[in-house]
Amino acid sequence: MSTLLTSENVKTNVSLGNFLNKLNTYKTGNLVTTAVTADQVILTYTVTAGKYLYLVFLDVVVRLTTFATTATYFGTASLENPGGTKLYATLCAGSGITAPPIGPVFAEPIPIPGGSVVRIVCTPSSATSYTWQANFGGFER
Secondary structure, three states, rough: OOOOOOOOOOOOOOOOOOOOOOOOEEEEEEEEEEEOOOOEEEEEEOOOOOEEEEEEEEEEEEEOOOOOOEEEEEEEEEOOOOOEEEEEEEEEEEEEOEEOOOOOOOEEEEEOOOOEEEEEEEOOOOOOEEEEOOOOOOEEE
16 A cells, blocks of 8 residues: 655655855844945855855845835846856835845755855935845855
8 A cells, every 4th residue: 555645644855055164144234325326246256266155045125224214216226257257137116215135045055166256236226225134044065
């Protein structure tokens, strides 16, 4: 007699970051913008030479520097590789003082080779003062 496999009778342990000799890497950056200039750098990181950065997640939060309650289109935020190619881009908007946190958790870590510069940048929609915060995490191996 066969048994139907369901989540109730099958238990598995899965970890995307289950590697020996890994170094957890978490970075954060902040930027206050007051100009409509493309690709202003919120966060930048150079991957250690001879290693790979396995990027697991990123997020971006933006708010009005001076609190207000108006709906706001803040602009865009992007993850870039060393050549400035956009790997991930999103529009940032909110119904009040802040846009909700934006950013994916990747199903598989994204490998980025040693010596590469990884940046999270923003392009504000107006000269209004916005405060941007970006984070990413993963591990180097």
